[in-house]
Amino acid sequence: MARKDSKRKPKHQADPKPAILEKDKSKNKEDGGPKKISHRTKVRAVKRSLKQAAAKADPTSEAAKKKPKKKKKGPGQDSDSEQDLFDYEASGDESLPQNEFFNSSDEEDPDQEDEQEKANPGFTDENADWLKPKTNLIDDDSDEDLELPNDEFEGDDSDEEKLTTFEREAKELVDEEEENARLNQDELNDAAKQEELEEDELFILPDAEQIEKEKVEPIDLGDVKLRMQDIVRVLNDFKHLKDPSRSRSEYMDQLVRDIAAYYGYSEELAEKLLQLFPVGEAIEFFEANEVPRPVTLRTNTLRTRRRDLAQALIGRGINLEPLGPWSKVGLQVFDAPVPVGATPEYLAGHYMLQAASSMLPVMALAPQPNEMVLDMCSAPGGKTTYMAALMKNTGCVFANDATKDRLKSLKANIHRLGVKNSVICHYDGRMFPKVMGGFDRILLDAPCSGTGVISKDPSVKLSRTSKDFLALSTLQKELILAAIDSINGNSKTGGYLVYSTCSVTVEENEAVVNYALSKRPNVKLVETGLSFGVDGFTSFRGNKFHPKMNLTKRYFPHTHNMDGFYVAKFKKFTNKIPTATEDIMKPVKSTPKNAPKPVTKESTSAQENSTDKPQPELKRKQVANGEPKSNGAKNAPSKKAKVEKPSAPQKNKPKAKPAK
């Protein structure tokens, strides 16, 4: 600031001017001769132009934001000339009449300063600062530069031309610099893209030798994960990213091997599960199977209300919330300082620890009070007790299970939760139409491979073989036909069957439902009534299923943050099996030799399943009419039904090990 003070006097100061300045000023006016533009003036002009150009190029820049200093008119300052100059500079308004620039003020004239400088070239303490040569004029963007002395704008036309030339040159310079910067940026972008492309191109599938080597040598799982990501990326944009010498199936095969290695699955199961999803989603599914699902519980409305239960559990320090808008009874537990399976409320039967997805089949079945319902595979009773609660302990729930050991936990739960409308049975479900029929609703929560609950039971990853899947699918098909045949198609309130599994494979779900539809034309698929879920497959890997298969619903850990589940709801609309099926049966009748034995006659061999030909039936017709075989009393079990008594060892034991 010292320099400023010493260099220029503020214009508003009306100090008497030194005589020399007065004199020189008059001289200038009188002379009116051409004035040379000094070097300093030129440099300043260039600098201003650069600033203007920069401001135009980038309106957000500091230069653009900078407002010209408005100088207060001092006493005795009678001209607007300098103010006009600022306005002009700031706006760049070239239409401003040039002559206004040259209106002389009676105040100090910078030219006089120049003259003074010439007259007093001595270097004193007062002028030391400003006499020092400026070394970095262009870069110096102090505000001071806006306070231009008039002499910079005085001059004749040629000066103006020169100034214009400078400005033009300066603008060109700025434009050039901007263009260079743009080009540099473009080059950088191109280089980055190229690098990316090269990286993409760099991914090479292992060859046969490498694959063999990896079978015997330990592999770095981090590398396997990266390779999975690479393969998924390539498969998602196969056209552009593939190695032209490798086929899609080679990439898929490697992905299967990597998933199996990384997540610990058999290759067979890894492949089966991978086929269910687009590759990227499949990885999400496998990842979700590594994470436990939220702890959830179902309020037992036979004993309490959800609000009261929540309050009681919160009082024990348990952090919980309602499960979701789709459930009136579910609660999700976030953390608990006490074991949730051992609270006084639990022991008093106020709730059942139950997976969220496990509530869905019961909601789909929607059993009504006073109905007669069957839970064909019921142990340990999570769904049975929910059914009883929905029925308000009225009507009758037949809780059946073929596995004797599991009946204990079923019985315990029934007692703990205060269920009073149940009958525990121990039959092979496939026998049911012979045991009793006429149910208003049946839940077939079938034994399955458990591929939806891998996070709970990781042993599934390695234990399930293709034989298991075949055997389970066969059993499920037998059970579903038995269930259909045990329903009263004339039920006033129902006539429904819900088929569910905690598996995600197609052969245990859509294939079973499709089989049932093909074998029992007296049922049809109906809406589950569930507010969410992914539609079942209407076709899968070249197999076409019933077009209504989309009414069935799938649930996935990675999509719904619940166990993998499948729910299908049927309505049996008549007990009479339509003619089409009877027609199909005709040839069988004419060749009784081929007639299969009861129970197993509905079972299908692997070959039968694969061709999906309608199965013949004989005696089935007699028991498949769905009418109760008992005296018609709705809530009474048939004579054959054993109440809470395990039956003798099963003659027709399920071929496959039950999943749970």
Ligand SMILES: C[S@@+](CC[C@H](N)C(=O)[O-])C[C@H]1O[C@@H](n2cnc3c(N)ncnc32)[C@H](O)[C@@H]1O
């Ligand atoms: C998925 S679990 C049922 C779970 C039960 N619904 C629940 O919510 O607690 C399948 C059950 O089917 C039983 N099971 C297996 N084969 C059977 C058969 N042929 N007939 C009846 N039950 C069978 C198993 O013992 C097992 O308890």
